[in-house]
Amino acid sequence: xxxxxxxxxxxDVERLRRxxxxxxxxxxxxVRAALSAYEQARNLPRAFALxxxxxxxxxxxxDVPEEDLLVGFGG
Numbered sequence: 001x002x003x004x005x006x007x008x009x010x011x012d013v014e015r016l017r018r019x020x021x022x023x024x025x026x027x028x029x030x031v032r033a034a035l036s037a038y039e040q041a042r043n044l045p046r047a048f049a050l051x052x053x054x055x056x057x058x059x060x061x062x063d064v065p066e067e068d069l070l071v072g073f074g075g
Contacts, residue, residue, distance in 0.1 A: 006031070 008016065020027045061069070 016027050016030055020030050023030070
């Protein structure tokens with residue numbers, strides 16, 4: 001294992017300190033876990049679920065009168 005330095009904003013230092021204290025882990029463990037989670041998230045397949053997005057009668061929301069769109073929103 002090698003030591004390294006990381007420059008953090010004051011707010012990030014506080015977040016790191018708080019998370020480490022809450023979890024009873026070292027700040028280094030939290031940074032390593034965050035790096036691992038970031039790497040895993042980067043390598044996830046970027047498949048977007050579009051199934052069912054074409055369902056309906058083919059009309060456009062642009063054709064719906066504004067007063068109908070505002071129903072339920074206090075309009």
